[in-house]
Amino acid sequence: MSWVNVCNESTLPQGTGVAAWVAGKAVAIFDLGQHGLYAIDNVDPATGVSLLARGLVCDMEGVLCVASPLYKQHYSLETGICIEDEALVASPYEIKKEAGQVLILAKS
Known part of the structure; x- marks a missing residue:
């Protein structure tokens, strides 16, 4: 496994989702600021x-x-587990901001 640079952090919208193609997989990214x-x-x-990146973020x-x-x-943003049906899981990815990226x- 390796870290993939997705975008500059200044281009990532806050409070909503955006989709990215990472190592052949569609990933939904959510920047919730202090959360x-x-x-x-x-x-x-x-x-x-x-389409999960187009979903509404809620508590x-x-x-x-x-x-x-x-x-x-x-779907929990931490675990990916569906609240209504735990058999459904949108796998989570490790994500970080580093040096403005x-x-x-x-995942392999």
Whole structure:
């Protein structure tokens, strides 16, 4: 596994998601400012559609989540586990900001 430079941190929108192609996979990135930087699979496990970056970010009983735009399942931004159905998981990625860049640890 290796760190992949995704973008300059100044181009990353805050409070919403953006999709990026990282080592052949679609990744949803969420910069929530003081609440953290998160990355999970962009593909919704319930539908197979690549759209989680377009979902609404919300707090479900203290868990930061993204709501899938199609059927509204909520995926934890930390673990990727679906709140409504734990069998559905949008795998999380390690992500960090370093020297003004946003880096994601690519999975093999």
